[in-house]
Amino acid sequence: MNDALSFAPHQADSAWATYLSQVDRVVPYLGRLARWADTLKRPKRVLIVDVPIELDNGTVAHFEGYRVQHNLSRGPGKGGVRYHPDVTLQEVMALSAWMSIKNAAVNLPYGGAKGGIRVNPKALSHKELEKLTRRYTSEIGLIIGPQQDIPAPDVNTNAQIMAWMMDTYSMNVGATATGVVTGKPIHLGGSLGRVKATGRGVFVTGREAAQRIGLSLEGARVAVQGLGNVGSAAAELFVQAGAKLVAAQDHTGSLINTRGLDVAALLAHVKERGGVADFPGGEPMADEAFWDVDCDILIPAALEGQITPERAQRLRARLVLEGANGPTLPVADDVLADRGILVVPDVICNAGGVTVSYFEWVQDFSSFFWTEDEINARLDKIMVGAFNRIWDTSEQHRISLRTATFAVACERILMAREDRGLYP
Structure with missing residues (x-):
């Protein structure tokens, strides 16, 4: 049978269907591994x-x-x-x-x-x-x-x-x-830097991408959907780099302040009140209006399927950083590409979390723990190296960063599959 999973047929608009579409796009670049x-x-x-x-x-x-x-x-x-x-x-x-x-x-x-x-x-x-x-x-x-x-x-x-x-x-x-789980409390074998690692990865890949398209972070306008661990950490780091947070959205509502939201005050409000609603430092707006905000960098850091083709037509950003998993539908990807909006895909953009989870796992096996500065330095090095490899692949084949990421990753996975062989 050639269906994706015979015991669980997929819906056309499901996250699994999105993934399958992404795999289909990368097959032409896999050579003999196809x-x-x-x-x-x-x-x-x-x-x-x-x-x-x-x-x-x-x-x-x-x-x-x-x-x-x-x-x-x-x-x-x-x-x-x-x-x-x-x-x-x-x-x-x-x-x-x-x-x-x-x-x-x-x-x-x-x-x-x-x-x-x-x-x-x-x-x-x-x-x-x-x-x-x-x-x-x-x-x-x-x-x-x-x-x-x-x-x-x-x-x-x-x-x-x-x-x-x-x-x-x-x-x-x-x-x-x-070592059976990561993301544990520090005193039970958790790693320093883990909580903000995913958001830090979003910032690092965003910084590298911005540099390549000539976008200065000084004064850059950032809009963030979702202010959990990922969106909040990314917002803080971009503001520290000179950018300003002009819009924020979560399950409680949407805010805008073209002069820049006070990130520290906003995050304190979210922690106390459970969301951005009623934050006095910004003007409330309709949730759908969030996708019309004039910004340089958009960070969807909530759930999947948020950037639809219709919303992609309206986005006014130069750079989309996928803090969430699967926030952009495949057809919307094409719309953004046609409009010249660069997307740093989730599978590299938000990989900071699992990278520090790997560090935690290694530390648990050795019972030797690193400082937070060491964690961040190692994370930055891995993220920058991975982004450079993906950017070069994108340039070489003239493909999107998403397809390039899948090309690099799928080659590694399928080489392992081929060399290990089939058993029995």
Whole structure:
């Protein structure tokens, strides 16, 4: 059968369909390795689990959980776990595949994996959230491990969730296994610099891209969608470099201030109030108007599928930095390219997080930990090197940065697949 995944037909507008379209675009640049391309279109392993917990009121609730290992040719699986009411198998499949590409693009010794539970975590108490996490970890414990598959935080998960996951796994195997997850609290084997690493990667790749198109960061106007760990860290770093944040949007609303929003005050407001709504330092605007803001740099750092073809026609930015996973639909990619708007794709732009997760994993194995300055220096070096390789590939083949990133990553994945061969 030639369908992408025979037991899970994909919807045309799904994240998985977006990923498959991206793979199809890169096949012409894979040479002899193209014969292995179908490897990229089929997850290696999909686990769907029931996650039952007893709620505080004594009733039993069931939640559906997933762990998908897309490709393990280059090493153990690596990818986050998200808790969200809209989590679906197709979404997790796509996210795991993008992790394969991302890890290979920055040349980390990992394959791609991802996990999730379809749940609204805000509706659960602290105790219920712990029960959910521990049961889910026990259910997927069959396929995770420090040398098998290493989860990490994602949407609505954090260091506390990772601590519960690590503890549950450790109890089940009878030994403390700090390397089973990354993004842990520092005192449990976490790494300095991890929280802001993804946002830092967005800034570093954005800085390199801006330099190549002649865009000075001094006075550059930045608009950010999503002010979680990624968007907030990126906003802070761009402002420190001389740019100004002129617009911000999250699930609570949208703000604009053409003179520049006070980032420190805005982030304090978001932490206290849960979102940008009612921040006194900016004017509220309609959510759809966010995509019409006159800016130099746009950073979508929320969820996938945000930049549609229609919105792409309206964008007034020179540079789009994908802090989120899959925020731009394939047809919208073409629109942006036709309009001369450069897109730094998610699979390199937001790879800072998994890069520092790799550092954490290495530190856990050695029980020797680096300073935050050392972490940031190593991160910057890897991100700049990866971006340079991708930029050169883009120039050589006259292709977009996204297709170039996939070309570099897919070549590495499929070379590993070819050299390892098929067993049995």
